[in-house]
Amino acid sequence: MEAPSLPLAASRFLSPPVTAPSCTRPRSLPSIRAAPKALKKREAPQTLRTSPRRSAVAEVKAATDPVAALTRLEGVLQTQDCNIILRHYGEIRRWDVLSKIFGWMQEHDMLNIASYSSYFKYLGLSRNAAKVLQVYGAIQDNSIRVHVSICNSVLGCLVKNGRSDSTFKLYDEMIREGLSPDLFTYSTLLSGCMKLRQGYTKAMELINELNSRGLQMDSVIYGTLLAICASHNYCDEAEVYFQKLKDEGYTPNMFHYSSLLNAYSENSYHEKAELLMKDLRASGLTPNKVILTTLLKVYSKGGLFDKAKELLTELEASGFAQEEMPYCILIDALAKGGKIWEATMLFNDMKEKGVKSDGYAFSIMISALHRGGYREEAKKLAKEFEDQNATYDLVMLNTSLRAYCNTNDTESVMRMLKKMDEINISPDQITFNTLIRYFCKENVYHLAYKTIEDMHTKGHQLNEVLCSEVMVQLGEAGFPSEAFSVYCMMRYSKRTVCKSLHEKVLGILVPAGLLKDAYIVIKDNSDLISPRSLENFAGQFMTSGNINLINDVMKALNHSGWRISQDIFGRAIQRYIQKPDKKQLLLCLLDWMTGQGYSVDSSSRNLLLKNAQLFGQKQLIAEILSKQQAASRATGQRIKMSID
DNA sequence: GTAGGGTTAG
Numbered sequence: 001m002e003a004p005s006l007p008l009a010a011s012r013f014l015s016p017p018v019t020a021p022s023c024t025r026p027r028s029l030p031s032i033r034a035a036p037k038a039l040k041k042r043e044a045p046q047t048l049r050t051s052p053r054r055s056a057v058a059e060v061k062a063a064t065d066p067v068a069a070l071t072r073l074e075g076v077l078q079t080q081d082c083n084i085i086l087r088h089y090g091e092i093r094r095w096d097v098l099s100k101i102f103g104w105m106q107e108h109d110m111l112n113i114a115s116y117s118s119y120f121k122y123l124g125l126s127r128n129a130a131k132v133l134q135v136y137g138a139i140q141d142n143s144i145r146v147h148v149s150i151c152n153s154v155l156g157c158l159v160k161n162g163r164s165d166s167t168f169k170l171y172d173e174m175i176r177e178g179l180s181p182d183l184f185t186y187s188t189l190l191s192g193c194m195k196l197r198q199g200y201t202k203a204m205e206l207i208n209e210l211n212s213r214g215l216q217m218d219s220v221i222y223g224t225l226l227a228i229c230a231s232h233n234y235c236d237e238a239e240v241y242f243q244k245l246k247d248e249g250y251t252p253n254m255f256h257y258s259s260l261l262n263a264y265s266e267n268s269y270h271e272k273a274e275l276l277m278k279d280l281r282a283s284g285l286t287p288n289k290v291i292l293t294t295l296l297k298v299y300s301k302g303g304l305f306d307k308a309k310e311l312l313t314e315l316e317a318s319g320f321a322q323e324e325m326p327y328c329i330l331i332d333a334l335a336k337g338g339k340i341w342e343a344t345m346l347f348n349d350m351k352e353k354g355v356k357s358d359g360y361a362f363s364i365m366i367s368a369l370h371r372g373g374y375r376e377e378a379k380k381l382a383k384e385f386e387d388q389n390a391t392y393d394l395v396m397l398n399t400s401l402r403a404y405c406n407t408n409d410t411e412s413v414m415r416m417l418k419k420m421d422e423i424n425i426s427p428d429q430i431t432f433n434t435l436i437r438y439f440c441k442e443n444v445y446h447l448a449y450k451t452i453e454d455m456h457t458k459g460h461q462l463n464e465v466l467c468s469e470v471m472v473q474l475g476e477a478g479f480p481s482e483a484f485s486v487y488c489m490m491r492y493s494k495r496t497v498c499k500s501l502h503e504k505v506l507g508i509l510v511p512a513g514l515l516k517d518a519y520i521v522i523k524d525n526s527d528l529i530s531p532r533s534l535e536n537f538a539g540q541f542m543t544s545g546n547i548n549l550i551n552d553v554m555k556a557l558n559h560s561g562w563r564i565s566q567d568i569f570g571r572a573i574q575r576y577i578q579k580p581d582k583k584q585l586l587l588c589l590l591d592w593m594t595g596q597g598y599s600v601d602s603s604s605r606n607l608l609l610k611n612a613q614l615f616g617q618k619q620l621i622a623e624i625l626s627k628q629q630a631a632s633r634a635t636g637q638r639i640k641m642s643i644d
Numbered sequence: 645g646t647a648g649g650g651t652t653a654g
Binding site for chain 1: 648649650651652654
């Protein structure tokens with residue numbers, strides 16, 4: 001597809017919009033009808049109210065075919081009018097019209113900075129990050145590409161769509177191209193830190209950068225930072241920022257308070273939380289639903305169940321417990337605190353009060369029952385949830401799936417998988433691992449194998465413990481090739497695997513006679529394999545492995561640091577004697593042995609000499625053997641001397 | 645009338 005070209009020169013974007021002649025009277029012309037002062041005061045609103053541009057905007061907003069209306073009114077509308085229309089369709093979430101209008105504006109050279117910024121903002125809301133990147137990427141003019149508000153809207157779109165990694169990559173690129181970031185940029189980027197694993201560290205980098213550019217943190221930046229501290233469990237730091245915010249003369253709002261309170265809840269700092277509540281009230285704020293719910297979390301996580309119950313009663317009385325969330329918080333804490341009976345009571349209480357569950361309370365209870373070993377009860381709840389025609393998300397599906405798997409309810413397991421397919425939810429690691437465990441337990445190894453393969457293909461990290469278990473079971477069940485395939489998936493999708501994995505797979509491959517595969521394992525990991533397994537493999541390979549690989553296998557074995565036994569060489573020599581056309585390989589082996597200080601034992605020696613005629617190389621073989629003997633005697637002496 | 649953030653549950 002061809003990239004849309006940019007119709008306008010940069011200067012047009014960068015200069016302030018020219019006021020329309022139809023709106024304002026040029027100042028240099030004296031007014032005939034009224035005194036300039038009076039006119040100036042009344043002119044703008046009045047002309048706007050009666051302006052043909054204004055009615056044109058209204059006409060496009062009301063049109064059934066907005067693009068046709070635009071074309072009809074092309075002569076009247078100016079860029080800022082089109083921007084109003086563009087934003088209108090963004091506000092009413094008509095994404096198709098939004099894009100059409102933007103396209104029309106582009107074709108008619110009616111884009112400015114504001115058009116791009118607004119368009120990107122709404123595309124972000126419509127979750128269409130790809131389109132934003134496409135349109136942004138097609139902007140040719142560098143001064144537009146690095147315009148701060150355009151950059152901010154593009155970055156904001158990526159952050160909102162959960163693409164934190166690409167946000168920071170794009171930001172670095174924008175900086176290289178010449179972007180001068182402002183506080184908007186930093187608050188956008190900081191919000192991208194929220195979901196990052198190392199979000200706090202990244203946030204600190206950004207704050208340093210902000211300071212080094214001479215910018216001052218404002219209340220928004222502090223708010224974002226507090227939320228980052230809370231979500232990454234930096235409680236002390238949250239406290240410091242909250243104080244700094246106050247010291248710099250800002251008044252904390254409800255969000256600042258609830259973030260700090262949330263940070264306290266993770267560490268069960270209930271005393272600090274209570275002081276903070278006092279501070280909040282003293283500052284004239286009234287605790288809202290979120291604040292009180294967060295306080296409930298403080299008490300619940302801290303194990304202060306009496307206070308939590310009391311607070312829940314208060315929430316109920318204030319009408320703040322009409323949704324399941326406060327119940328979820330307390331139910332979860334009770335269950336995790338070993339009070340599963342009380343958790344169940346509260347859950348039933350909640351249902352009796354007619355509080356509707358979207359699945360959170362159910363999944364908390366199902367998981368809690370499962371953890372406590374109450375598997376049938378967990379399954380009963382999963383069914384109850386299903387029967388109330390509930391909607392599912394991935395977590396709820398996983399929770400129910402596990403409940404059904406653990407009670408061997410195959411029919412329900414299949415129903416869940418079908419549902420997953422129907423509502424187009426992609427499985428995650430938890431789903432895959434649950435299924436793999438289940439199929440394995442049910443001895444349906446081909447399904448366990450297929451699931452692992454599927455998981456691997458979809459780019460998920462395999463669970464090593466589980467998969468090596470499946471690998472061993474596949475081996476025991478008579479599927480060594482599949483076992484090897486699982487080994488390969490684990491081996492080549494992960495940086496490191498447990499050392500014993502190689503040994504385990506050898507234990508399957510060697511008895512099954514899959515010696516070429518076993519050789520691959522040995523070759524890449526020879527230093528991690530025990531002498532016993534090496535011996536086992538070597539013995540088998542010399543007896544029945546591919547004769548053309550014998551010498552390579554010898555080298556790999558030797559490379560491991562393991563001294564190859566004479567028995568192994570004896571077996572190799574027997575193989576070669578049976579195949580005289582491989583004499584070149586035999587000679588190579590004997591030469592190589594000499595070089596490595598190995599020698600054949602007397603029975604192999606005799607066998608070789610007896611059969612040397614078969615090879616037509618009687619003289620040569622005798623020479624090599626005597627050389628080998630001399631070399632090995634010398635080595636023996638060297639070793640003896642060094643021991644002495 | 646271009647662009648910013650943040651609070652609670654599995």
